[in-house]
Amino acid sequence: MKRHLCLWFPNWPIQLQQVAEPEFRNRPLILTGTDRGREVVGACCRLAARCGVHPGLPVAEARTLLADRRHRASDACIQAGNSERDRDQLRRLAWSCESFSPLVGIEEREHPSSLLMEITGCGPCFGGEESLARQLQAVMAERGFQTRLGVADTIGVAWGVAHYARMRHPVVIIPANEQQVLHSLPIEALRLSAEVVHKFHTLDVRRVSQLLALPRKSLPSRFGRELVLRIDQALGAALELIVPERRPEPVVETWSSEFPIPATQALDVVVTKLLNRIVSRLSERQERIVGLCWQFRTEDRQSFDLALTLIRPSRDERHLLELLRLQCERTALPDGINRVRVEVTAFRPQSIEVQSLWGDNQEQNERDAVALIERLASRLGEDAVLRPRLCPEQQPELAFRYESAIRSRTVVRGGTPPVDDGHCRLSRPIWLKQRPVPVDVLSIIPDGPPCRLSWGRESHDVAQAWGPERITTGWWRGNQVRRDYYQVELTDGRRLWVFRDWSRKRWFLHAAFD
Structure with missing residues (x-):
């Protein structure tokens, strides 16, 4: 029988934001989303939850609840959620877990917060399955993440134990006890939709043992086929596979020659050809460049590395070459180059861009601003081009900080401040x-x-x-x-x-x- 592990990150979007910006750990934090055209709470931290805030609540009501607790509302922070970023960071964590399991994937949900692993035969390499789970939990704790872990034969039981056993330490279920543990879990542990769970609650069916006592033949017609599938997956009667998250294939192009060439020729001819190959490969994969690294080596084995980070993913060869030339003005390349290597260090899937028939000045202005920031950062250095960022701090001189415009990879649209403290203020001076x-x-x-x-x-x-x-x-x-x-x-x-x-x-x- 195979063995599976579920690694759950409770309140994943909030955890991710707090790890990225630790100043939010001691302040009410709300991440917003949209529901039927309304701005609602997508996720909230414990401090906000204590004030009565919960997911699905309109943001206007959340502000009112925070205002009733003024000692907290003054420090509250309301930001727009980013589900694409949340999934991308979860994918990167999956890659980092490959040292614990050869098969790591993300749970199949609209807003995933768990990693699934097959650990069959991996336990002895770590001193047992419990030791493996504890080491994995310790690695995540070092990165600042709180986790819950469950190990069982089936993915369904491992997921249910991780989410509903309410244990901070890893829970390892031996095969002999799996049925008993499954029966003791709430029906939410079967990964049912909220609608189905609500129907069972109206019938006062709250435990898996109560659900399994119902006539199986009547379940699909009353509650849908998903219910029977989830039951069979938890019992091991239906096959459930983990879709692995593999690291993307590296995109690298190299040129070398026995005869060294001048730096200008390396830029004008060699790099142009290498970039053309890279762009062609990414076009086939429908991806765009976010980060590039150039390496130039001379005949006397000196190496010169240049790195480029983009705010907006791109496959524009002319723009990329222009940024490289601006970097070379800051770091002059010597002559006698006999090897050039270009590697894509980061890329993103190509997104569909919807263009207006009458044009969009705001979108064009944003593109122009991004291009300007990228050119300035290439010429002056990433740490020389900064943008102010509002902080959830009441003391005016500490209410902002400067950060690299390139590394933040954001361009604030007009009229939408990045931080909102949720209450009215007197107008502020700019300087x-x-x-x-x-x-x-x-x-x-x-x-x-x-x-x-x-x-x-x-x-x-x-x-x-x-x-x-x-x-x-x-x-x-x-x-x-x-x-x-x-x-x-x-x-x-x-x-x-x-x-x-x-x-x-x-x-x-x-x-x-x-």
């Missing part, structure tokens, strides 16, 4: 001073809005003031920040952003509205 400037303030009302501001040799009367807006940071930050911000309009028309620092009992000028 902050590098350091808040101390100012002297005259107020008519104690602890009230400023009526006159003075700094240096300047003194100005305030015509209008709006506020205060209280901004505080969490106790876990150490030195807590507690400020009251005001927007003030001076008599000369200028608008400033000032705050009172309650810890230092001082006023500061933080920004001006241009």
Whole structure:
């Protein structure tokens, strides 16, 4: 009998986001999706769930629930989910598990969160099946992922145990106990649709043992053929195969010669031919380039490597050659090249692009922006071309960070900020001073809005003031920040952003509205 292992990543989209950006671990995080044209919660973390948020809830209601818990809502983050990225990262984890099993695949669901492995005969190589499962769980823990594992004869039982045994350590079911364990599981462990599960719950059928006690002949007509198939798969009466996730075949083209050539000839002739071959191969596979690596070797065995990362997958040879030439302007290649190697380090399946009959200025503007960023990064270096990213942080000077525009591989569309904290704010200035400037303030009302501001040799009367807006940071930050911000309009028309620092009992000028 074959043996199978199920590796489940609970709340996979949230885990993936928190591993990529650890600052979200201590804040309510919601990933959105669409349902019948509505924006709904696709996934949420435990902090958001404690506020009453759950998948399928309209985002507007989720914001209201978070607003009722203000100590959490101020740090909440709402982002758009990306199921394609989630599946791609799960596929990469499947590749990394090939050292534990020669056959690793992804569960066949619309939004998968589990890996399936056939481990027949693999246990002795790791000191037993339980040791294999523990080592696999430890590897995932080192990467920051929480997992649940189940091992059984059939994929169905392994999946059910991993999801519903509620054990943090791996659960290994020996063949003699498999039937007993299956009977004790809830009917959800059979991988049934939500509609079928709801029907059984209305009949007060909640355990697999109760379901199996029903007349088998009446099940297909009342609940569909999927139910009988899932039962047979769990019992081992129906064959279920794992579709393996194989690493893609490397795409590499090489040129070598006994007679060295100048660098210009290597670029103009050799690289052009190699790129043409690569593009032809990817066209047959319906894939596009995301990353490229060029390696030039000289006759005295010196090697020069150049790497290229694209924001938008492409097969445009002219664009790729232009980016390579821009890189060579930054790192001059020597003459005497006798070997050139071009390898595609990353690629994506070709997607279908729907074009408007009347044109789409926003789409064209985005393409132009992507091309510009890629050219600048090739000429100046990836770390020289940055984009600001909003962070779920209340302290204004810490509410953003700079990241590589290339490595982030995103271009923000107009009007859609990448982070939303879920509550209204006063308008913010675009530019902050590098350091808040101390100012002297005259107020008519104690602890009230400023009526006159003075700094240096300047003194100005305030015509209008709006506020205060209280901004505080969490106790876990150490030195807590507690400020009251005001927007003030001076008599000369200028608008400033000032705050009172309650810890230092001082006023500061933080920004001006241009």
